[in-house]
Amino acid sequence: MKVLIVGGVAGGMSAATRLRRLKEDAEIIVFEQGPHVSYANCGLPYHIGEVIEQEQSLLLQTPESLHARFNLDVRVNSRVTKIDRATKQVTVSNLLDNTEYQESYDQLVLSTGAKPRMVPIPGLERALVLRDVQDAVEIKALVDNKQIKSAAIIGAGFIGVELAENLQHRGIKTTIVEFRGNILPQFDPEMIEPMQKVLIKNGIELALSAETEAVNESTLTLKDGRVIDADLVVAAIGVVADHKLAVDAGLEIGDAGGIVVDDQMRTSDPNVFAVGDAAQKVSALTGQDQMIWLANLANRHGRLVADVIAGETVAARPSIGTGIIGAFGMAAALTGLTEALAKRMEISHKVIHLHPGSHAGYYPGAETVSLKVLFDPETGKLLGAQGIGRDGVDKRIDVIATAIYAGLTIDDLMNLELSYAPAFGSAKDAINQAGYVGNNNFTGKTESVQFGDLADKMAAGALLVDVRSESENAAGHIPGSVLIPVDTLRQNLDQLTGKEVIVHCAVGQRGHTAVQLLKGHGINAKNLDGGYTTWSQGMDAKNRATSN
Numbered sequence: 001m002k003v004l005i006v007g008g009v010a011g012g013m014s015a016a017t018r019l020r021r022l023k024e025d026a027e028i029i030v031f032e033q034g035p036h037v038s039y040a041n042c043g044l045p046y047h048i049g050e051v052i053e054q055e056q057s058l059l060l061q062t063p064e065s066l067h068a069r070f071n072l073d074v075r076v077n078s079r080v081t082k083i084d085r086a087t088k089q090v091t092v093s094n095l096l097d098n099t100e101y102q103e104s105y106d107q108l109v110l111s112t113g114a115k116p117r118m119v120p121i122p123g124l125e126r127a128l129v130l131r132d133v134q135d136a137v138e139i140k141a142l143v144d145n146k147q148i149k150s151a152a153i154i155g156a157g158f159i160g161v162e163l164a165e166n167l168q169h170r171g172i173k174t175t176i177v178e179f180r181g182n183i184l185p186q187f188d189p190e191m192i193e194p195m196q197k198v199l200i201k202n203g204i205e206l207a208l209s210a211e212t213e214a215v216n217e218s219t220l221t222l223k224d225g226r227v228i229d230a231d232l233v234v235a236a237i238g239v240v241a242d243h244k245l246a247v248d249a250g251l252e253i254g255d256a257g258g259i260v261v262d263d264q265m266r267t268s269d270p271n272v273f274a275v276g277d278a279a280q281k282v283s284a285l286t287g288q289d290q291m292i293w294l295a296n297l298a299n300r301h302g303r304l305v306a307d308v309i310a311g312e313t314v315a316a317r318p319s320i321g322t323g324i325i326g327a328f329g330m331a332a333a334l335t336g337l338t339e340a341l342a343k344r345m346e347i348s349h350k351v352i353h354l355h356p357g358s359h360a361g362y363y364p365g366a367e368t369v370s371l372k373v374l375f376d377p378e379t380g381k382l383l384g385a386q387g388i389g390r391d392g393v394d395k396r397i398d399v400i401a402t403a404i405y406a407g408l409t410i411d412d413l414m415n416l417e418l419s420y421a422p423a424f425g426s427a428k429d430a431i432n433q434a435g436y437v438g439n440n441n442f443t444g445k446t447e448s449v450q451f452g453d454l455a456d457k458m459a460a461g462a463l464l465v466d467v468r469s470e471s472e473n474a475a476g477h478i479p480g481s482v483l484i485p486v487d488t489l490r491q492n493l494d495q496l497t498g499k500e501v502i503v504h505c506a507v508g509q510r511g512h513t514a515v516q517l518l519k520g521h522g523i524n525a526k527n528l529d530g531g532y533t534t535w536s537q538g539m540d541a542k543n544r545a546t547s548n
């Protein structure tokens with residue numbers, strides 16, 4: 001068996017090493033166009049920021065180490081330029097001496113990854129990108145040699161934000177220019193607002209709802225006329241599948257923009273497989289094809305393709321899509337569907353927001369973990385979640401990702417038995433609390449109003465009652481609300497009888513108590529989901545998107 005693998009990083013190298021473990025006698029050749037294999041793409045921004053000091057730390061393996069342990073024939077600086085499916089051969093260009101040769105295969109695996117998306121902006125050819133080790137070294141050298149004082153990053157996706165944090169660490173005045181109204185558009189706006197505040201607090205400028213008109217010699221001009229200092233410009237506008245080889249070879253490309261594969265990673269040619277960023281995934285939540293640019297899936301599917309080639313009966317499950325990003329001590333994570341996506345795909349859903357603590361409030365260091373959870377209104381099945389905060393976000397989103405994988409419902413979150421001691425969680429963990437809030441909503445015990453619908457409801461005559469304390473109200477309140485602290489509600493029922501009442505507190509908890517109390521007195525009451533905290537995050541995000 002002779003297996004050729006194109007692309008020697010996440011998916012490709014997982015496939016190669018797994019295949020060797022399963023098939024000692026297979027001939028396995030890996031082609032990588034760059035000078036490095038098995039490098040840590042995800043660590044690249046942190047090398048620029050000197051969090052990862054040594055370039056060497058990014059290089060997890062070398063062709064020599066892979067040969068010694070796995071008997072792999074790893075050829076760097078070797079670009080595969082053509083696949084001849086009829087004769088089952090590839091053409092390889094040796095980038096060091098410009099020679100070309102053919103190599104035959106029984107099975108071919110493509111793990112060619114994704115490349116930065118470029119758009120037609122005048123002057124964009126001056127922009128650098130961040131895809132591989134050489135890119136990181138190039139950007140870092142500019143910073144090290146004090147050749148730049150300012151940077152503009154076009155695009156506020158994961159890579160753009162991580163790079164911005166690291167450039168700012170290095171003392172470079174950094175601006176992120178984003179076409180949409182909020183950074184990290186993978187998230188719903190109100191959920192990412194705390195991250196926007198943190199970036200701004202740490203000196204990063206956000207130019208939102210902003211289009212780049214031109215990249216100039218040391219500036220960037222926006223369509224609204226603003227000029228941004230930009231000794232360095234980085235294009236982080238997103239990525240596209242790097243699948244030219246597959247396209248040229250006539251392999252099927254799907255509507256989502258990647259190579260079409262079945263659940264065994266087989267392309268439209270049974271002898272050619274594709275994994276990682278170049279290949280389409282099937283969403284477990286929508287059933288539709290989609291691109292998910294994440295290392296865990298590339299590695300997993302690389303392993304799986306080796307199993308398939310070795311003759312095992314295995315199949316990939318549809319993908320949920322779980323990711324996380326951190327900057328300046330804050331983490332934002334998501335899994336499954338966001339509300340924006342659910343709406344776009346017309347998938348019916350219910351939403352809850354809550355703001356529990358990362359661990360017991362009485363133990364030092366507790367931080368708020370803001371969570372948003374989506375579930376099916378009919379079955380309660382979990383559809384997605386987002387979390388943001390300074391501690392414990394990864395744990396909560398990973399639990400919900402696992403729950404989605406297992407097909408659990410919002411009610412199941414109440415019943416999960418999670419580890420607890422004061423330094424690590426709460427007897428009612430944030431996840432259990434999501435279950436409680438969701439259950440109240442799912443069963444209709446406490447109906448809720450989303451922050452985005454509040455203005456319309458009030459315009460239609462609903463009375464908004466702030467049930468927080470006087471001091472909380474004085475520190476900030478929703479225009480048009482009346483203050484009746486929850487402990488005085490029973491004495492003020494006459495003000496509310498016969499009206500449609502929406503109550504709110506800081507995060508929704510006292511609001512739930514107030515709704516139950518008012519319902520007990522025959523008053524039609526609903527709770528503002530996530531309370532003042534979610535409402536103000538939502539309003540701040542909205543204002544920020546339109547204030548530039």
Ligand SMILES: Cc1cc2nc3c(=O)[nH]c(=O)nc-3n(C[C@H](O)[C@H](O)[C@H](O)COP(=O)(O)OP(=O)(O)OC[C@H]3O[C@@H](n4cnc5c(N)ncnc54)[C@H](O)[C@@H]3O)c2cc1C
Binds near residue numbers: 010293
């Ligand atoms: C800066 C950065 C940060 C990231 N951070 C995260 C993170 O924190 N978490 C996360 O989950 N994901 C992250 N990712 C994404 C993650 O790295 C990718 O999802 C993953 O590497 C995809 O694996 P792959 O094998 O498909 O492609 P890659 O790992 O990109 O490997 C593809 C390789 O194929 C080579 N190649 C392409 N065409 C040819 C050819 N014709 N001949 C020979 N070689 C070829 C390329 O040179 C490249 O080295 C990050 C990516 C970047 C760039």
